[in-house]
Amino acid sequence: MRKRNNRIVFYLNDEELTALTDKVQKSKFPREKFIRITLANKRITEMPPVDYGCLVFEMRRAGQNLHRLLVIATANHFFEAADSLFSGMLFCVDCGSKLNYVNEDRRNRKKACFICSAYRNETTRCSSHYIREEIICNIILETMQRIFRSVQPFEDPFIAKQREQFGIEQKRELNARKRAYDKAVSRVKEIDALIQRMYEDNVKGKLSDERYATLSSSLETEQKDLQAKLPAMEEELNRQVDQEEGLQRFIAKAKQITDLQELTPELVHEFIEKIIVHEKKYLDGKRYQVIDIYFYGVGIIKELTPEEMEAEFQKLAKQEKSA
Numbered sequence: 001m002r003k004r005n006n007r008i009v010f011y012l013n014d015e016e017l018t019a020l021t022d023k024v025q026k027s028k029f030p031r032e033k034f035i036r037i038t039l040a041n042k043r044i045t046e047m048p049p050v051d052y053g054c055l056v057f058e059m060r061r062a063g064q065n066l067h068r069l070l071v072i073a074t075a076n077h078f079f080e081a082a083d084s085l086f087s088g089m090l091f092c093v094d095c096g097s098k099l100n101y102v103n104e105d106r107r108n109r110k111k112a113c114f115i116c117s118a119y120r121n122e123t124t125r126c127s128s129h130y131i132r133e134e135i136i137c138n139i140i141l142e143t144m145q146r147i148f149r150s151v152q153p154f155e156d157p158f159i160a161k162q163r164e165q166f167g168i169e170q171k172r173e174l175n176a177r178k179r180a181y182d183k184a185v186s187r188v189k190e191i192d193a194l195i196q197r198m199y200e201d202n203v204k205g206k207l208s209d210e211r212y213a214t215l216s217s218s219l220e221t222e223q224k225d226l227q228a229k230l231p232a233m234e235e236e237l238n239r240q241v242d243q244e245e246g247l248q249r250f251i252a253k254a255k256q257i258t259d260l261q262e263l264t265p266e267l268v269h270e271f272i273e274k275i276i277v278h279e280k281k282y283l284d285g286k287r288y289q290v291i292d293i294y295f296y297g298v299g300i301i302k303e304l305t306p307e308e309m310e311a312e313f314q315k316l317a318k319q320e321k322s323a
């Protein structure tokens with residue numbers, strides 16, 4: 001007899017046991033022999049846990065459904081244009097809300113548009129500010145192409161024009177902020193001197209203790225308030241410096257784009273900070289709609305006019321001749 005050193009243990013429920021007993025009786029073999037014959041030449045592998053079996057079964061079932069869903073979704077262009085390049089970047093000029101991307105007919109992206117989200121939720125809150133995605137796309141592409149094309153050959157006048165723009169917009173504001181800051185700083189110092197003088201007056205008996213306490217405490221409060229405001233004011237003043245840095249960064253990035261043919265998500269997100277959409281207007285029966293494009297680091301870009309470019313071109317030509 002061959003040596004048998006593999007032990008197999010079965011656990012059967014009542015039903016299985018009855019079935020087995022039946023089969024054993026019919027076979028007329030002893031139970032052990034019947035089982036040996038039944039198992040002969042069968043490879044015994046370890047069963048995976050029951051849960052695993054259920055999981056595989058469920059996955060297969062879901063898999064078939066997922067596949068069907070995928071077929072339906074693809075046939076209905078569900079995966080095309082579910083989102084826009086500009087989603088989350090457009091804002092309403094009138095109420096400040098984001099514009100929602102509306103693309104209900106996925107088979108026809110030409111109808112995809114943006115609408116003020118406040119208006120969409122409640123029509124009385126704003127007007128639609130409706131603009132088609134395609135229009136935005138074209139405007140952005142053309143604007144970027146124009147800007148990049150003029151940055152390359154006309155870097156210096158381009159920078160000068162942006163600086164001038166920063167200047168015009170912010171000179172007044174900056175001066176006002178600087179004055180406010182200087183005033184706050186000198187007032188803080190002045191209060192120190194005042195308190196010192198009051199203290200001396202108090203010592204000399206010119207100022208009563210009570211009066212001294214009230215005055216000095218109110219001055220101290222004023223001083224504390226001012227000192228708390230100073231860091232924020234300083235930060236505001238320094239923002240001008242950041243703008244110059246932003247401009248330089250923009251120029252460096254823009255110079256790397258030599259041939260812009262189409263917009264990619266990377267390009268859009270690298271250059272464009274936000275797009276402000278105005279409501280459409282009709283002038284002589286023609287539809288007009290203003291959009292403000294804010295570029296990272298520079299804000300709204302002041303483009304060189306054709307005349308300015310021509311003048312610059314002439315200047316360069318003259319320089320070349322004299323060189």
Ligand SMILES: [Zn+2]
Nearest residue numbers: 092095116126
């Ligand atoms: Zn709005």
